[in-house]
Amino acid sequence: TADHATVRAAARSILAYALSCRANMSDSGAVALLAGAAIGADRHLPHMANDEFLSCLSGQALERSAAQESVAISARVKDTRAAFIKRFDGSAWHFPAARFAVTPEQIAEELTSWDRYAHGDDNPGLGDEDHQASGGAEPEGSDPDNPGHIESDEATDGEAYPFAAD
16 A cells, blocks of 8 residues: 555554563563564653552552652552652653563573474474373374475365466
């Protein structure tokens, strides 16, 4: 399409899905955090020392953040929140868990998972115990020297779908 706004919106949508920073189906958590750190995404985070955000934190999380930022902790959470907001009035503050920072442990875990796939284990759900439970036999027609190849008496794509080439 020639509409640049549509292309940009589609690209942002795909990136938001693929780099969701969540350890879910996309499993892009650490990779997305690393990508965010590489492009300086922290600069684009909103100011979080406000009542709207801080009221979402638990009392313990607010107190931990207050202690890290040298904000006086009061007996009432509401007073601690007010002191926190006053402390960062006019300057930006970002909740530590919202930042695009990757820990060495996360990097090591990602490298381990990439290594698993690099060595041909493209089905991490099928462990050795599952393979042994099946008798350890390779699928009929498979070639152990050529993983992923299964011999077949079926017609080739060109023979089975001659109209596709037309």
